[in-house]
Amino acid sequence: MHAITIPEPGGPEALVWAEVPDPQPGEGEVLVEVAASAVNRADIMQRQGFYDPPPGASAYPGLECSGRVAEVGPGVSGWAVGDEVCALLAGGGYAEKVVVPAGQLLPVPQGLDVKRAAALPEVVCTVWSNVFMVAHLRPGETLLVHGGSSGIGTMAIQLAKAVGAKVAVTAGTKEKLERCAELGADILINYREQDFVAEVKDATGGAGADVILDNMGAKYLDRNVQALAVNGRLAIIGMQGGRKGELNIGTLLAKRAAVSATSLRARPLEEKAAIVAAVKEHVWPLFAGGHVRPVVDREMPMSEAAEGHRVVEESGHIGKVLLVTS
Numbered sequence: 001m002h003a004i005t006i007p008e009p010g011g012p013e014a015l016v017w018a019e020v021p022d023p024q025p026g027e028g029e030v031l032v033e034v035a036a037s038a039v040n041r042a043d044i045m046q047r048q049g050f051y052d053p054p055p056g057a058s059a060y061p062g063l064e065c066s067g068r069v070a071e072v073g074p075g076v077s078g079w080a081v082g083d084e085v086c087a088l089l090a091g092g093g094y095a096e097k098v099v100v101p102a103g104q105l106l107p108v109p110q111g112l113d114v115k116r117a118a119a120l121p122e123v124v125c126t127v128w129s130n131v132f133m134v135a136h137l138r139p140g141e142t143l144l145v146h147g148g149s150s151g152i153g154t155m156a157i158q159l160a161k162a163v164g165a166k167v168a169v170t171a172g173t174k175e176k177l178e179r180c181a182e183l184g185a186d187i188l189i190n191y192r193e194q195d196f197v198a199e200v201k202d203a204t205g206g207a208g209a210d211v212i213l214d215n216m217g218a219k220y221l222d223r224n225v226q227a228l229a230v231n232g233r234l235a236i237i238g239m240q241g242g243r244k245g246e247l248n249i250g251t252l253l254a255k256r257a258a259v260s261a262t263s264l265r266a267r268p269l270e271e272k273a274a275i276v277a278a279v280k281e282h283v284w285p286l287f288a289g290g291h292v293r294p295v296v297d298r299e300m301p302m303s304e305a306a307e308g309h310r311v312v313e314e315s316g317h318i319g320k321v322l323l324v325t326s
Contacts, residue, residue: 003060003095004305009049012306012313015061015094023058023092023099025073030100032085035067036118036299036324037093038151039308041215041238042265046091047309053091054266061305062093062323063265066108066118076102084108086117088125088276090265093118094305096325103273106280109287112294119294119320121276123155124283126237126264129275131156131213132163132282134260135233139164141210144200144227146220148185149176151320152237154295156213157183159283162291168209170196172315179318183295197227208232218245228257236261295319 003020025031043061045051053059066086069079079085085105092098108117131137143160147153148169160167161184168187169180177188187203189196200209208229214220219241224234225248232255252259264272286292297317300308301324308321 001096002303003092004062004302005060006047009047012047012309014047015306015309017303017305020060020095022097025071025099027073028075028102029073030069030076030079030085030102030105031071031073032065032067032087032098032100032105033070034065034093034096034098034325036115036322037062037065037095037302038118038122039305039312039321039323040064040122040151041240041312043094044309044313057090058092058095058098060092060094062091062095062098063089064118064121065089065093065098066114066116066120068114070097073099073102078102079105084114084117086121088121088264088272094302094323101269101273103269104276106276106284109284111290112287115299115322115324116294116296118322119151119296120155122264123151123294123320124159124279125272125275126152127156127159127213128279128283129264130235130237130260130262131160131211133275133278134262135211135213135235137163137165137211140166142166142168142187142200142204142207142229144168144170144196144209144212145185146170146191146196146213147215148180149318150215151295152213152215153180154183154319155292157185158292159286162286168196168200168203176318179295197223200227204229211235213237216241218242221245221247225251225255225257225259228255230255230257232257234259237263297321299324301325
């Protein structure tokens with residue numbers, strides 16, 4: 001088979017489409033013939049040499065994929081050759097075939113093309129686990145999403161609206177904010193021109209956001225805490241704005257607020273399987289009802305993954321960039 005390899009860390013040109021050995025499914029695993037994968041920030045960090053795969057994971061980038069079951073390994077039930085699936089991965093999605101633990105497989109949602117399903121596993125599992133399983137967003141509360149036009153952001157808007165929450169987003173252009181509004185965002189904040197703390201407080205009568213989903217890390221830490229409501233919950237999922245920030249414990253105590261930080265890739269298999277099961281139970285019915293859809297900016301051949309990385313690094317996209325095998 002062919003896969004995107006990274007002989008040496010570097011820029012997008014470091015991604016090389018090469019012939020590699022076919023993977024073989026082991027106990028509890030399924031072999032998937034990949035139709036598409038998607039570009040995530042974690043893939044870019046891996047390419048740059050800053051985010052190695054966890055032990056035992058594929059060396060190839062790609063944290064999600066969609067395709068068809070090609071082989072079922074020992075000890076696996078509930079899946080058959082030919083099933084259309086999408087999968088949460090620790091790596092290996094940028095390839096023509098990938099081995100997946102059975103607990104990280106999901107059926108392609110009803111009415112969705114198999115290729116577009118590649119836009120779902122990483123973002124849905126990230127949003128559901130952080131916004132709902134950790135931060136416990138409830139109907140009537142306000143969620144602030146930084147990077148509202150990203151793959152994570154576009155999914156967070158839709159899922160929050162589906163449960164009856166109010167949604168505020170930050171983005172850097174009018175076009176991106178308009179797309180967020182089309183998805184249901186209520187409060188639109190251009191972070192280049194507006195102070196998100198002031199805007200969120202003004203829109204909530206001074207209360208602030210009950211939950212904040214943050215991809216920036218250090219750069220936004222202090223202002224995120226300022227923007228939280230009493231009993232608010234800040235969920236940090238990225239470090240695009242740096243690793244180390246100063247946390248005002250006094251403000252946090254006064255608000256009886258909480259700060260959590262999670263990652264998905266290196267979690268134990270049983271934790272990933274629990275998240276995937278929760279997503280199947282709570283989110284997949286929303287696709288069947290037409291309430292939630294992936295937002296795909298563009299598709300391109302997987303062999304041209306370097307161009308996909310350039311697009312995402314320049315932040316000119318809205319939603320997901322897909323890499324398709326044919």
